[in-house]
Amino acid sequence: MAWNTNLRWRLPLTCLLLQAALVVLFGVFVRYSPDADAHWIEEKGSGNVSSDLDNEFYYRYPSFQDVHVMIFVGFGFLMTFLQRYGYSSVGFNFLLAAFGIQWALLMQGWLHSYHDGYIFVGVENLINADFCVGSVCVAFGALLGKVSPLQLLIMTLFQVTLFSVNEFILLSLLKVKDAGGSMTIHTFGAYFGLTVTWILYRPNLYQSKERQSAVYHSDLFAMIGTLFLWMYWPSFNSAVSNHGDAQHRAAINTYCSLAACVLTAVALSSALHKKGKLDMVHIQNATLAGGVAVGTAAEMMLTPYGSLIVGFICGIVSTLGFVYLTVALWGL
Known part of the structure; x- marks a missing residue:
């Protein structure tokens, strides 16, 4: 009974500790970008900006929302194809994505937009954070039914960190062009997921092989995810161009x-x-x-x-x- 009690508290405590740490880090490092800061009105008044429509928000926000829907609805429902993993697919995807975007804003900020001791966050940073989490969602697809939510949080912590470093090397140091993230997002996420699956492999997993099939309603829900992804993919590939x-x-x-x-x-x-x-x-x-x-x-x-x-x-x-x-x- 004591072991069960300890296990019950692991996820809540981990979530609360991670969120508390993120609050502290955001308080120390994160500030609004010039386009989101209240001084925008002064910038506009100085004559450097002709209209509020020149704000980056109006160019990027529609694409950001499309990408956001892909991450939380598209990938979430795409994973529901397993007959007994519907709640977990959508729920765990929601959890790891919500944590991942916060950690990604910090990691990508330290590497790409760190100036004078601060990370300046605007709408483009939100898109890039979603891109990072997209890689985590791809890796999650290789781990369905094999990991607990606590393990997913730990995986997300490491993957977002490695993703950000890999992205910095490819895009900033090597100057690679990867508008839609075929290399940085999808390839990295796929191989990361396969690697984690290989590490966590257990010989008795074959006993649940019959549960890895779909039923009518699970395929139908997964098709909803496919359609959302298919419709919004042009926004995904053009969001930060x-x-x-x-x-x-x-x-x-x-x-x-x-x-x-x-x-x-x-x-x-x-x-x-x-x-x-x-x-x-x-x-x-x-x-x-x-x-x-x-x-x-x-x-x-x-x-x-x-x-x-x-x-x-x-x-x-x-x-x-x-x-x-x-x-x-x-x-x-």
């Missing part, structure tokens, strides 16, 4: 790639099924591959037909991966 043609181009390229990916994934899913049926796993996941793959080059001159080719190839590769590679991995 430079204003003007680069941002416009990133949205168009992602839009085209996603559309082509859907048709290809549906075609392959049906062709590879013995009875010509569609597999919901393919429809839920392979249809998003076009948005992931085009992310790095989203703001480049791919041309619309080039984006369609990217989506076409990704639909093929992703569906084949689900059909053949997943089976091979189960055999390891």
